[in-house]
Amino acid sequence: MNPVVNHLIQLQELTLIRAEQKIHKHENRVEKLEGAIDDMTGQLTADVRSIFLRLQRRSPIVIVPVSNGICSGCGLKLPISLVQEVRQAPGLTHCPTCTRILYTPYEPVRRLHEAPNRIKPAKPGISRFSSPSLMIPRLSGSKRNEVIRELTDAMHANGFVDNSDKLYEEALRRETIMSTAVDHGLAFPHVRGIEGGALTLAMGMSSEGIPFDEDNKTLTHLVFFIVIPTAANAFYLKLLAGLTDVLRKAENREKLMAEEEPEKLWKTLIKVTRPAVS
Numbered sequence: 313m314n315p316v317v318n319h320l321i322q323l324q325e326l327t328l329i330r331a332e333q334k335i336h337k338h339e340n341r342v343e344k345l346e347g348a349i350d351d352m353t354g355q356l357t358a359d360v361r362s363i364f365l366r367l368q369r370r371s372p373i374v375i376v377p378v379s380n381g382i383c384s385g386c387g388l389k390l391p392i393s394l395v396q397e398v399r400q401a402p403g404l405t406h407c408p409t410c411t412r413i414l415y416t417p418y419e420p421v422r423r424l425h426e427a428p429n430r431i432k433p434a435k436p437g438i439s440r441f442s443s444p445s446l447m448i449p450r451l452s453g454s455k456r457n458e459v460i461r462e463l464t465d466a467m468h469a470n471g472f473v474d475n476s477d478k479l480y481e482e483a484l485r486r487e488t489i490m491s492t493a494v495d496h497g498l499a500f501p502h503v504r505g506i507e508g509g510a511l512t513l514a515m516g517m518s519s520e521g522i523p524f525d526e527d528n529k530t531l532t533h534l535v536f537f538i539v540i541p542t543a544a545n546a547f548y549l550k551l552l553a554g555l556t557d558v559l560r561k562a563e564n565r566e567k568l569m570a571e572e573e574p575e576k577l578w579k580t581l582i583k584v585t586r587p588a589v590s
């Protein structure tokens with residue numbers, strides 16, 4: 313991959329993680345990210361830096377994968393010649409409509425359109441992007457990587473994504489940049505850039521608790537694993553804020569933790585998140 317493109321992808325990732333950490337009000341992490349973002353922005357040539365900052369003023373998503381010949385930022389079907397130009401990567405190529413920078417992802421995981429167990433609910437709320445088959449009331453793993461594996465496998469086994477190994481790898485890569493564990497025993501591991509369908513959420517719980525953060529200081533009991541298409545980034549942040557808000561309350565966490573059956577956990581999750589997730 314073009315090294316400048318690679319640099320921009322990493323820089324964008326840090327800015328998106330900063331937005332997550334602001335939601336969680338994790339000041340130390342935000343500060344750490346600010347420093348890394350400044351460093352990486354400073355390493356860009358003046359031309360690329362001004363393009364990046366100009367695009368970023370319009371939207372936090374500046375650089376987007378081409379998925380099936382489509383700009384995943386705006387959904388435009390790109391001319392074949394342009395898709396080839398992006399693949400050959402001689403320089404920065406922009407989407408003719410949204411002007412975001414395009415890149416060809418290496419071996420992407422795809423969100424499958426027609427998941428066999430997908431429930432098509434009439435009601436709004438969390439049921440739009442999850443399913444009882446993605447609820448694991450008792451995670452069997454006791455380590456971070458084991459439970460992430462259980463959640464990525466659940467998505468794959470239920471036909472939501474086409475590649476569990478790669479999804480797992482990407483989720484771990486995200487954890488190495490900065491832990492997704494936050495206060496109140498919550499963690500929100502995720503993978504961005506899963507194109508081809510909607511945002512999807514799987515959930516697992518552990519009553520013993522899993523050492524999930526960098527320092528293994530706090531134990532995580534509720535794990536929400538989310539795959540995020542590029543165009544759903546703003547919605548993801550809204551969802552994250554809603555879930556965090558609801559789960560800050562101990563009574564809501566206790567209601568979830570009391571469930572032992574996937575169907576019941578599913579119903580309780582819908583119920584407790586209803587005020588915050590529309």
Ligand SMILES: [Zn+2]
Nearest residue numbers: 383386407410
């Ligand atoms: Zn576009």
